[in-house]
Structure formats: C-alpha cells, structure tokens
Amino acid sequence: MKQDENSVALVGGGAACVATFIALVKQRAVRTIYIVSPGDIGPGMVFGNHDEDLLCNTSAEIMSAIADVPQDFLLYLRQNGRPVDPEAFVPRAWVGAYLADRFRHFSDIAHRHGIKVIHLPYRFRSVRVIDGGGHELKLERGETPYSLFATDVVFCTGLGVPRIPDLLKTYLGHPRLIESPYPEADMLRRIPRHARVLVVGSKLSAVDAAILLCRQHCKVSMVSPSGALPAVRSRSIRNARFRLDRSWLESLFRGWTPGGDVSYPKGLRHGYLKYLAYHMSTLTGPSWREQFSAARGYRERLRDQIRLAELGQCEWQDLLVDLVEAINAIYAKTRCPFPGAMHPAVGERVEPYLTSLALPNAKKLLDVIDDGLLTVSKGRLLDVVAPPDKTAPWSVNWGEGFQNFDAIVTTAGFHAPRLVRNESGEMELEVHGARDRETVAVSQRLNAEPTRPAGQGNLWFVGPPTHSRVPISSALFVNASVAARVAENLAMGRCATIARRIPPSGRRRATMAG
Structure with missing residues (x-):
C-alpha cells in the first residue's frame, strides 16, 4: 500500500456509518472511502423498519x-412533502429513508471533489496493523475471502447479537423462539394472529413488540425483573435556556468507583437528589415533585404519566438531551481507567426516563392494556419447558406458576460490540459479550490504544463500539457528534502528514503566499 494513498475503511453500513461518511466528506479528510457492509x-x-407504527423516541428536531x-x-x-412539528416523533422508516438519501447526496459531493467512494459488500473478519503504516482488513462474502488495505479504519458497526436469558439459550433456533423483534416483518411472519405470546423484557423494544403483536390480536404477557414500563415524554429536544452543571455532575460520579462497593451511601444519594432538585427548580413549570407519577400499578402509572405528558407537566424531559451529552463528555475527556461513574442505583432510576416512551406509543400501549390484550409482570424466568412439536x-414459570404460550419473543437488549485481539495478533469484532480481557482500549481521541503517529493510520470508533468512552452511544445526535470528532482528527492527521512532506523552504514560501 502506498503511504500517500490516504484511504479510510468504514466497517458497518447503518446510521453511524452514514454520519461518519458525511463528516469525512465535509472535512475532505481522505482521498478514498471504502464502506464494508454486506447490505445496503x-x-x-x-x-x-418498514412498519410506520415503529416510532423514534426522540423528536425530529434532533x-x-x-x-x-x-x-x-x-x-x-x-x-419530501412531510412538514412535521420539530417536537414530533416520526416513524423510524422515515429516518432510514433520510439516511439512504443523505448517503447518496454526499456520495455525489465526494465524486465532485475527487474523493473515491467504494462499497464493498463483504463481511468484516479481522484487521492487522502494518508496520510501515496502515492496515490490512480481511473480509469475506460466502466462501470468498478478500483483503483490503487502508490507512485508517473506522468501526461504526451497530449493536451486537441479542442478549438471551440463560434458560432459553438451549432452544436457540426454535422456530417459535424469536430472538429479537427486529426485523419486525420476520417476527410477525413467525407468530400467527390471536397467538399467546410471552415477551421477555419491558423496555422500548418490548413495547414495539407488544404494539405490533396486539395489533394482530395476539394476547401478550410481558415479564421483566422490574415489571415496570419506561416513563412517558411528549418531546425530546435540546433546551437552549440553560445547561447542566457538568463539573458538579463529574464530582458526583467520582463518589463511586466501578467495580467497588455497590452500596449507596446516604451522602452520595443526597448529593444526586440535590443536583436534580437544583436543576429542576430552574424550570418554570410545576414543582419537580408534581412531574412524576406516584402510582404503583403499571396500568395506573402509565395512565398517570400520559396525563402529565399531555398537560405539559413533565419538564424533566427537557433536561435529557443535555444529560446524555454531559455524561458522554465526562467519560470522553478522562483518562482510562475512569476513576468514577454514575452509581448503579442512580442509573436504574434514570434509565426509564432516558429511554422514555414517545407519547403516541404510550397511548397505543394503554389501549391494548385496557383491551385486555397486554399484561405486565415482575419476575425472572425460573423454568421453561419447550414444546415437543x-x-x-x-x-x-416466572414465579406465578406455569403458563402456556404459542411463542416467545426476547427483548433483553443487545451486547455492545468491541474490538478484541485474537491469538494471531489480529483484531476482530466481538459481538457476544465475551473475551473482555482481549478488548482493545479506546482513547480520549476515540481511536485504539496504543495510538500511532499521525499519517501512519489508526483504528477509530463511532456508534456502539465507543461504549467505554461514550456510554450513551445509540442516539443519532450522539453518533453525528462523535463522527464529526473522528473526521476532524483524521483531517488533522492528514494535514500533519502533508506538512512533514513539504521541505522547510517550501513551508516558508507557502506561508508568505498565504
């Protein structure tokens, strides 16, 4: 590979890839962009998704x-003839069409500026560092291997494989055990109308599954360790009026060290409550105590939260985007290992709000609960007997005696993908949540540690692979921000390489001409 080829390989073809591609083209950071993705x-x-009942849970504005x-x-x-309110929750299919459109648009811009764009419909297998600079990627399509040489590589893959409860792992491959509700068409094809369905989980993907299955008159039982549904919000936008105090939040994070005692000291608990109360008091609406439902049952709580959202009495929702960016910024700027983090007890309480339901979906969910098509239970799977035919x-059985179901859908989330070293010294993507010890560390600049000098090429990360540095990494606005940082770092590295190649006399002439 020639040192001056200045190419980058993007591994992955989804939202994080498109955001990274756009940022690279805007920065004119490289001469050739390879996109390694077996699909579109x-x-x-x-x-x-193609089903318009599947909505984003963040507003169109962000x-x-x-x-x-x-x-x-x-x-x-x-x-495209769809003028919507900036606060609206739109179908995820619309965002998918937008991403495909913007990729085509910036591909045209790239070609006009002499940037080569090459889509390689292969699967990534591994990458190795080349001593003289750059990287060799090993790809495959079916039984056909392929080698690609690139200066830099950006891993912008999506989520890993679905998390499966241990009791169900034995039955993987069973036609009526659906490991994920996505793609939704596959789930609906495999589950007949009017079926009895167990949905394992109660977060956003479980809600998606319940809405779609109840739409075809299935009777759904949702079970999770919490037995709780996410909170409800009427919008998810940036609040331009003020910003959270990040220094104060970081000091709270340093009150607990990951891997240490998980007890929740009263002093730290009081500190978090004080932080919340202070920032909520800066809003102009009702007192913060009036913005949260005190109902205990899931149906009553959902109904109460819908009422608060419709009345505009959940102003906590306007803090969430800044909270996500504040948490990510704290993690991103610190050296590894990070000496502190949000206490798990706080994370458990905050997560239902960070991942809260879009109001339209919450209403659909309440309708199917009221119609008797959906129940939500607290429990863990204790015993499973698979059908003999x-x-x-x-x-x-999850603690309420054995119950019968025609199908099971698991929605326990996904493993975070990580880059790991294999026995040959090459690096592979680990998507099953194993091999922690071989994980490649992510630096503050979002490249692999140890890093190499500018111009010799590096491994970079955008999206879910950045989890250790960007703990809340799935939102599109986060991916766009991280992609811009990576593209800027790549562009700076290219400028540094060019500067080193210009003789000192040439640099003086260029400076005088400038």
Whole structure:
C-alpha cells in the first residue's frame, strides 16, 4: 500500500456509518472511502423498519446525521412533502429513508471533489496493523475471502447479537423462539394472529413488540425483573435556556468507583437528589415533585404519566438531551481507567426516563392494556419447558406458576460490540459479550490504544463500539457528534502528514503566499 494513498475503511453500513461518511466528506479528510457492509448503506437495523407504527423516541428536531446542520432532517422532510412539528416523533422508516438519501447526496459531493467512494459488500473478519503504516482488513462474502488495505479504519458497526436469558439459550433456533423483534416483518411472519405470546423484557423494544403483536390480536404477557414500563415524554429536544452543571455532575460520579462497593451511601444519594432538585427548580413549570407519577400499578402509572405528558407537566424531559451529552463528555475527556461513574442505583432510576416512551406509543400501549390484550409482570424466568412439536405450547414459570404460550419473543437488549485481539495478533469484532480481557482500549481521541503517529493510520470508533468512552452511544445526535470528532482528527492527521512532506523552504514560501 502506498503511504500517500490516504484511504479510510468504514466497517458497518447503518446510521453511524452514514454520519461518519458525511463528516469525512465535509472535512475532505481522505482521498478514498471504502464502506464494508454486506447490505445496503443507510438505515441499518435500527432504522431499517418498514412498519410506520415503529416510532423514534426522540423528536425530529434532533434526528440530523450532520452535527453542524441540526435542522437537516427537518429540511429533508419538508423537501419530501412531510412538514412535521420539530417536537414530533416520526416513524423510524422515515429516518432510514433520510439516511439512504443523505448517503447518496454526499456520495455525489465526494465524486465532485475527487474523493473515491467504494462499497464493498463483504463481511468484516479481522484487521492487522502494518508496520510501515496502515492496515490490512480481511473480509469475506460466502466462501470468498478478500483483503483490503487502508490507512485508517473506522468501526461504526451497530449493536451486537441479542442478549438471551440463560434458560432459553438451549432452544436457540426454535422456530417459535424469536430472538429479537427486529426485523419486525420476520417476527410477525413467525407468530400467527390471536397467538399467546410471552415477551421477555419491558423496555422500548418490548413495547414495539407488544404494539405490533396486539395489533394482530395476539394476547401478550410481558415479564421483566422490574415489571415496570419506561416513563412517558411528549418531546425530546435540546433546551437552549440553560445547561447542566457538568463539573458538579463529574464530582458526583467520582463518589463511586466501578467495580467497588455497590452500596449507596446516604451522602452520595443526597448529593444526586440535590443536583436534580437544583436543576429542576430552574424550570418554570410545576414543582419537580408534581412531574412524576406516584402510582404503583403499571396500568395506573402509565395512565398517570400520559396525563402529565399531555398537560405539559413533565419538564424533566427537557433536561435529557443535555444529560446524555454531559455524561458522554465526562467519560470522553478522562483518562482510562475512569476513576468514577454514575452509581448503579442512580442509573436504574434514570434509565426509564432516558429511554422514555414517545407519547403516541404510550397511548397505543394503554389501549391494548385496557383491551385486555397486554399484561405486565415482575419476575425472572425460573423454568421453561419447550414444546415437543410445532403445535404444542411453551410452558413457562416466572414465579406465578406455569403458563402456556404459542411463542416467545426476547427483548433483553443487545451486547455492545468491541474490538478484541485474537491469538494471531489480529483484531476482530466481538459481538457476544465475551473475551473482555482481549478488548482493545479506546482513547480520549476515540481511536485504539496504543495510538500511532499521525499519517501512519489508526483504528477509530463511532456508534456502539465507543461504549467505554461514550456510554450513551445509540442516539443519532450522539453518533453525528462523535463522527464529526473522528473526521476532524483524521483531517488533522492528514494535514500533519502533508506538512512533514513539504521541505522547510517550501513551508516558508507557502506561508508568505498565504
């Protein structure tokens, strides 16, 4: 590989890939961009849905894939005859179409500026560092291997494989054990109308599954360790009126060290409550105590939260985007290992709000609960008896005795992908949540540690692979911001390389001419 080829390989073809591609083209950071993705580039798994009942849980206002053009998604919708309110929760399919459109648009811009764009429909296997600079990627398509040489590599893959409860791992591959509700068409094809379905989990993907299955008159039982549904919000936008105190938040994080005692000291608990109360008091609406439901049952709590959202009495929602960015900024700027983090007890209480339901979805969920099609229970799977044939039911006990189901859908989340070293010294993507000791560390600059000098090429990360540095990494506005940082770092490295190649006399002439 020639040192001056200046190429980058993007591994992955979804939202993080598109955001990174756009940022690289805008920065004119490289001469050649390879995209390693077996499928089409754009929607990926997250936004590759076709069913318009599957909504984003963040508002259209913050769905831009371009960090410095925050209104880009809204502009795209208007250009395509869909003028929506900035606070609206739109179908995820619309975002998928937007990503595909923006990839095509910036591909045209790249070609006009002499940047080569090459889509390689292969699967990534491994990458090795070349001593003289750059990297060799090993790819495959079926039984066909392929080698690719690139200066830099950006891992912008999506989530790993679904997390499966231990009791169900024995039955992987069973036609009526659905490991993930996505793609939704596959789930609906495998589960007949009017079926009895157990959904394992109660977060956002469980809600998606319940809404779609109840729409075809299935009777759904949702079970999770918490037995609780996410909170409800009427919008998810940036609050331009003020910002959270990040220094104060970081000092609270340093009150607990990951891997240490998980007890929750009263002093630290009081500190978090004081922080919340202070920032909530700066809002102009009702007192913060009036913005949260005190109902205990899931149905009553959901109904109460819908009422608060419709009345505009949940102003906590306007803190969430800044909270996500504040948490990510704290993690990103510190040296590894990070000496502190949000205490798990706080994380458990905050998560239902960070991942809160879009109001339209919450209303659909309440309708199917009121119609008797959906129940939510607290519990863990204790025993599972698989059906002996395709017509017999599953028999499952989670603490309320054995109950029969025609199908089981797991929605326990996904493993975070990580880059790991294999025995040959090459690096592979680990998507099953194993091999922690071989994990490649992510630096403050979002490249692999140890890093190499500018111009020799590095391994970079955007999206879910940045989890150790960007703990809340799935939102599109986060991906766009991280992609812009990576592209800027790549562009700076290219400038440094060019500067080193210009003789000192040439640099003086260039400076005088400038």
